[in-house]
Amino acid sequence: xxxxxxAINCIDGRAQQPVTDWVRLHCxxxxxxxxxxxxxxxxxxxxxxxxxxxxVEEVGVSVRKHMSxxxxxxxxxxxxxxxxxxxxxxxxxxxxxxxxxxxxxxxRVVGIYVNxxxxxxxxxxxxxxxxxxKSWL
Ligand SMILES: [Zn+2]
Numbered sequence: 563x564x565x566x567x568x569a570i571n572c573i574d575g576r577a578q579q580p581v582t583d584w585v586r587l588h589c590x591x592x593x594x595x596x597x598x599x600x601x602x603x604x605x606x607x608x609x610x611x612x613x614x615x616x617x618v619e620e621v622g623v624s625v626r627k628h629m630s631x632x633x634x635x636x637x638x639x640x641x642x643x644x645x646x647x648x649x650x651x652x653x654x655x656x657x658x659x660x661x662x663x664x665x666x667x668x669x670r671v672v673g674i675y676v677n678x679x680x681x682x683x684x685x686x687x688x689x690x691x692x693x694x695x696k697s698w699l
Contacts, residue, residue: 566628600643638676
């Protein structure tokens with residue numbers, strides 16, 4: 563059974579594997595479609611460019627054609643395209659998750675952050691109520 567998840571992620575090579583691994587393990591899917599652009603969480607949070615609209619279209623292909631069951635939006639430590647503080651990354655990720663939920667794809671939405679140890683901090687998850695950030699190694 564080929565099951566898919568979708569991740570909106572930075573182009574940064576250091577962020578690909580941690581995001582793919584986390585989504586596969588914690589969202590129980592075999593493959594993760596990756597929609598990337600530099601500083602993707604900032605692009606999507608502000609939604610001021612054509613790139614942001616393209617992200618919606620690309621995520622739509624993944625959800626409709628691959629029946630993806632989850633959309634993850636990721637930020638990461640030391641992002642060249644989005645050099646902001648951890649707090650600001652979290653704010654952007656939360657804003658992205660709200661936006662994605664409003665697209666009404668009807669799938670799980672998670673917000674995650676790749677920290678300086680290349681492990682994942684869960685910022686938000688539409689299926690769970692996270693009272694605080696959880697780190698996963
Ligand atoms: Zn980056």
